Amino acid sequence: MPTLQRRQLVGHDILLARHGNHISTMRVDRAAGRVVAYLDxxxxxxxxxxxxxxxRMPDTVRSILREDWKFLGAVTAASFGFAGVVFAAAxxxxxxxxxxxxxxxxxxFAAYGSN
Incomplete structure (x- = not known):
């Protein structure tokens, strides 16, 4: 069973090994797949x-939502639609x-259904 964990950014480790305490800030450039460090x-x-x-990087909750938001939205809408149909039928x-x-x-009936 895969576990959800924070993705480890290899670029952070590389930049820390190169520059150590001389890094003032770092940011992730997701489009380029790089970590950028601004030095002192x-x-x-x-x-x-x-x-x-x-x-293949480990999955996180955010990555799953980012990849599957359409599917999860469709399942949610279908569930609400089905509940509405059942309520209207009753x-x-x-x-x-x-x-x-x-x-x-x-x-x-629901009051007598659970004994």
């Missing part, structure tokens, strides 16, 4: 963020019978 003397250095482009069945006992039976 005003210069800029960068390092690749992956050891190998074929390396209301329609309750309205079919002119007998008030049928409406009472359908509205109180």
């Amino acid at each position: 003397d005003g210069s800029v250095d960068s390092a690749p963020n992956l050891i190998s482009p074929a390396l 209301a329609a069945v309750a309205g079919w019978g002119s007998d008030p006992g049928m409406t009472e039976l359908l509205s109180s």
